[in-house]
Amino acid sequence: MARSRGITLAEMLLTVLVLGLAVALLAYALMRPRWDNTRVSCRARLNQISKGMATYLNEYGDNRFYPCPLGRGLEPNDYSGAEWLASLYWTTCIPDPGIFLCPSALDWSDDQESDLGRHHAVTGRFGPQTVSYAGMHYHSMTDASGRPIPAPIRDDFPPNEVMACDDTEGQVNHGPRYSNPGMNVLFFDSHAEFWPQGGPPSWDYVAQAFPGWTTDIEQSVGQKGGPLWRLRN
Numbered sequence: 001m002a003r004s005r006g007i008t009l010a011e012m013l014l015t016v017l018v019l020g021l022a023v024a025l026l027a028y029a030l031m032r033p034r035w036d037n038t039r040v041s042c043r044a045r046l047n048q049i050s051k052g053m054a055t056y057l058n059e060y061g062d063n064r065f066y067p068c069p070l071g072r073g074l075e076p077n078d079y080s081g082a083e084w085l086a087s088l089y090w091t092t093c094i095p096d097p098g099i100f101l102c103p104s105a106l107d108w109s110d111d112q113e114s115d116l117g118r119h120h121a122v123t124g125r126f127g128p129q130t131v132s133y134a135g136m137h138y139h140s141m142t143d144a145s146g147r148p149i150p151a152p153i154r155d156d157f158p159p160n161e162v163m164a165c166d167d168t169e170g171q172v173n174h175g176p177r178y179s180n181p182g183m184n185v186l187f188f189d190s191h192a193e194f195w196p197q198g199g200p201p202s203w204d205y206v207a208q209a210f211p212g213w214t215t216d217i218e219q220s221v222g223q224k225g226g227p228l229w230r231l232r233n
Helices: 009-059 081-090 112-116 204-209
Strands: 133-136 162-166 182-187 192-196
Touching: 009 081, 009 162, 009 182, 009 192, 081 112, 081 133
Parallel strands: none
Antiparallel strands: 133 162, 162 182, 182 192
């Protein structure tokens, strides 16, 4: 009678490797729809921000001026893009503080409503984790010499100008862990679209407006020469 042979160490390691690979593939297949859903939810929140901006223009801005936030920092008119967006909460145009957080951001605040404060930025508690989107800031308005204009942002940007985009502090919201990394971008004409990491070969208007702009979307935020240079966190 032939003796039965026990499983060898190599066979056991191969079995564990195959099982681990199968589990990883299954987890990826299950997570991908969730990632896609967070991307859609993020775009919906940016659309809510655009509606809040329209409300501000109609009710507070005389249909000419966007917000000029309170609690803007140590220097007059020196406010961040995050504070510019948060001013929609401070003026009650957007009463839900969750609108300002991308659902896939890794820097969620535990108590965001408290961090946003009731009327202005709370010293020591307001930061990029409170608003996980980049937006316009006071350096976005400049005179003919390129110097900042210390005034509210006027409603005179072209419709294809970018108003806000996903967070660029730390790890980008829809970053490398996604199968199709990139970021959602909101325009002044109130539409939002997803820009995949890798640049705009098919986006003719971007290529024409910003010749030579390449592909690193996250690095282009705040950098001249690209479509996102006016934005800050």
